[in-house]
Amino acid sequence: MRQESTYADSFESKKERIYDGLGVSRGIAIGPAYLYARDELHIDQHQIDDSEIDEEVSRFKRAVTRSLKELGKITAVAQEKLGSQSAGIFEAQSLMLKDETFLTSVEERIRNSHNNASFAIQSFISVSRSRMEASGSEYFQERANDLLDVQDRLIRNLHRGKLLSAIEPNSIVISSNLTAADIILFSRRNILGCATDFGGPTSHVSLMARGLGVPAVINIKKVTKNIETGDFVVLDGFNGRLIVNPSERTLTGYRRLQERYQELLENEKALVPLASETLDGECILLYSNLEFQEEVDLVGKYGAHGIGLFRTEFLFLMNGFHDYDEEAQYQTYKEIVSSISPKVTTFRLLDLGGDKMLPMSHREHNPFLGWRGIRILLDKPELLRPQLKALLRATVDGPLRILVPMVSHLKEIEQFKRILEEVKDEFRAKEIPFDEDVPIGIMVEVPAVAIMANRFAEEVDFFSIGTNDLTQYMLAVDRGNNMVADLYQELSPSMLSIIKLTVEAAERKGIPVSICGELASNPLATAVLIGLGVKELSASPTFLPEIKRVVRSVRRSEAELLAKEVLQIFDAEVRRKKLMKWIRNHAPDYYAFLCESEGSSAET
Amino acid sequence: MIVEQVQVRNQAGLHTRPASMIVREAARFSSDFFISKDGYEINGKSIIGVMTLAAEQGATLTLTFEGEDEVDAAKAIVKIFEEGFGEEL
Known part of the structure; x- marks a missing residue:
């Protein structure tokens, strides 16, 4: 306590400054900021001793090797996806890294002028860049950026392994952008929270931070410009503030809110072993959304019934698209499935496109209406087939379901099933064991599918409603666009109606349906969803206890009534008040917490 | 030593792809290879060097070859310049 008051006293003279962003992982962090310069690599200049020369040269060489390896992977992906024209840029960058003149010059600077490697690299590159920039040709001025890319890549690799130890433990990391890999790295250093200039709520950083329970606020424009390492800050993951x-x-x-939240989390721990049942004894199945193998332990920790959605994109990204072949995939799937068996794992097939991971130079005017999900997989059997094979093989290791992303036409399912059948035939011929009845499901995220859910339900074994995309497509709103973000309403009557339609169609055909979008993790929505007939929810594991708390305070008849009423409310604010009131009446202690977290932001 | 004068014939100039072609071709020979433009000389086996020439269409370059296989090297490099790197002229 003593130390805390000293902190506050010493900053009394400084003025409080507030930056608004988007809260993507809840919790409060209070402590010193640590500025993590990921994009703008700081290049220091210092003299090195004679004794350090050899090590500095080999550090430089290792960085070159690593950079070449990275570029090799990028070139291969670009080549495959976009053809040799685009890949040429990366090939040229590889050539630059093999440029003898460059390599010799850097080594000479290290040996003769005792420059540190980063500075030696920068000296050479900056001379070359300034020549190109002085050329008066727009084209060559732009190409100077290729050199800058090479320099950044090298310097990043030069510092790899060093960055981690540079991060102060127990600090709040501030960066212009973070990768999911960064967050994993940081969580090992016990960081308190993180804030970034950019990023989106469904970006992998956000998902990762939530999974690890690290408070995070993104999209605070220019936060890195306004903050220094050591500044004392509060990070409010509830309201998206720094x-x-x-x-x-x-x-x-x-501090009060932080304590309150801590209590809530403690209470939730007590909820983990309890059944996810309504007051009238109906079981609501709660599943986890995951995307990293490292997260699998969370399924047990938070008392999930299984994995409702395992996004496989990140497995590919982490392992490199080219190296992640059937065998490598099989190893991962097998490990995941057997570690949570007898609980079920639902793997979603590689879901590229939209905002996710197509090579940077593949640009579409309208990516969300473009080449994504199953559309890509059907065009690229070299991606689809190995994944199907690996998944089929893993069916013998535990219960596994296959989920097909971004279906919009019936024909796509027919084509997909034909390919699946071919793969199965091949397995039968080779006598490779697999589960003949492996369930196949589709993501319901396009209104065209939801409206015809009746027909689609005849073709598949289960539905998973992806409310994030469904809301975007249904309401024609890009949630990342600030001009219209307030129109993105997951609980609007149109959304509730289409969810109801889908759930009822599935019910009639006797196939399970779950909600796997963000809506599933919103405790305000839980009762309404149950009222619409939803019996399965899949959310980031840390949300499950809270959802369970609401489930355990609901009676079906009441939930149905609530859903009926909310279906008539077109005003978002009125709807919110209605739902808050419902929580107040049914889960008063949780309501107190909700108010507290809102009150804190009102005060500031 | 062999000295040749060449012109950049393709529309886009000595951008990344032609620069890679020159460097790759030059690497096949053991001879030293230099390119100079308006008194600025660079090593023709260095892609970064070639790009710093910022040579646009119509630019005149002086190529210098010196070594055992200088004749073959000069022939090969001059040829790709004349063909405009297989690009639009």
Whole structure:
């Protein structure tokens, strides 16, 4: 306590500054900021001793090797997806890394002028760049950026392994952007929270931060420009705020909220072993959304019934598209399936496109209406077939379901099933064991599918409603666009109606249906969803206890009534009040927490 | 030593792809190879060097070859310049 008050006193003279962003992982972090320069690599200049020369040269060489390896992978992906024209740029960058003149010059600078490697690299590159920039040709001025890319890549690799140890433990990491890999790395250093200039709510960083329970706020424009390492800050993951030099009053409010949230989490631990049942004894199945193998332990920790959605994109990204062949995939799937068996794992097939991981130079005017999900997989059997084979092989290791992303036409399912049948035939011929009845499901995220859910339900074994995309497509709103973000309403009557339609169609055909979008993790929505007939929810594991708390305070008849009422409310604010009131009446202690987290932001 | 004068014939100039072609071709020979433009000389086996020439269409370059296989090297490099790197002229 003593130390805390000293903190506050010493910052009393400084003015409180508030930056707004988007809260993507809940919780409050209070502590010193640490500025993590990921994109703008800081290049320091220092002299090295004679004794350090050999090590510095080999560090440089290792960085070159690593950079070449990275570029090799990027070139291969670009080649495959976009053809040799685009891949040429990366090939040229590889040639630059093999440029003898460059390599010799850097080594000479290290040996003769005792420059550190980063500085030696920068010296050479900056001379070359300035020549190109001075050429008066727009084209060559732009190509100077290729050199800059090469330099950044090298310097990043030069520091690899060093960055981690540079991060102060128990600090709040501030960066212009973070990768999911960064977050994993940081979580090992016990970081308190993280804030970034950019990023989206469904980006992998956000998912990762939620999974690890690290408070995170993204999209705080220019936060990195306004903050310094060591600044004392409060990070509010509930309301998406970063407060620099908080006043005594602000700090007191946030400490209270932090304690309150801690209590809530403690209470939730007690909920983990309890059944996910409504007051009238109906079981609501709660599943986890995951995307990293490292997260699998969370399924047990948070008491999930299984994995409702395992996104496989990241497995490919982490392992490299080219190296992640059937055998490598099989190893991962097998390990995941057997570690949570007898609980079920639902693997979603590689879901590229939209905003996800197509090579940077593949640009579409309208990616969300373009080449994505199953559309890509059907065009690229070299991606689809190995994944199907690996998944089929893993069916003998435990219960496994296959989920097909971004279906919009019946024909796509027919084509997909034909390919699946061919793969099965091949297995039968080779006598490779697999589960003949492996369930095949589709993502319901396009209104065209939801409206015809009756027909689609005849073709598949289960549905998974992806509310994030469904909301975007249904309401014609890009949630990342600030101009229209307020129109993105997952609980609008149109959304509730289409969810109801889908759930009822599935019910009639006797196939299970789950909700796997963000809506599933919103405790305000839980009762309404149950009222619409939803019996399965899949969310990031850390949300499950909270959802369970609401489930355990619901009676079906009441939930149905609530759903009926909310279906008539077109005003988002009125709807919200209605749902808050419902929580107040049914889960009062949770309501107190919800109010507290909102009150804190009102005060500041 | 062999000295040749060449012109950049393709529309786009000595951009990344032609620069890679020159460097790759030059690497097949053991002779030293230099390119100069307006008094600025670079090593023709260095892609970064070639790109810093910022040579646009119509630019005149002086190529210098020196070594055992200088004749073959000069022939090969001059040829790809004349063909405009297989690009639009």
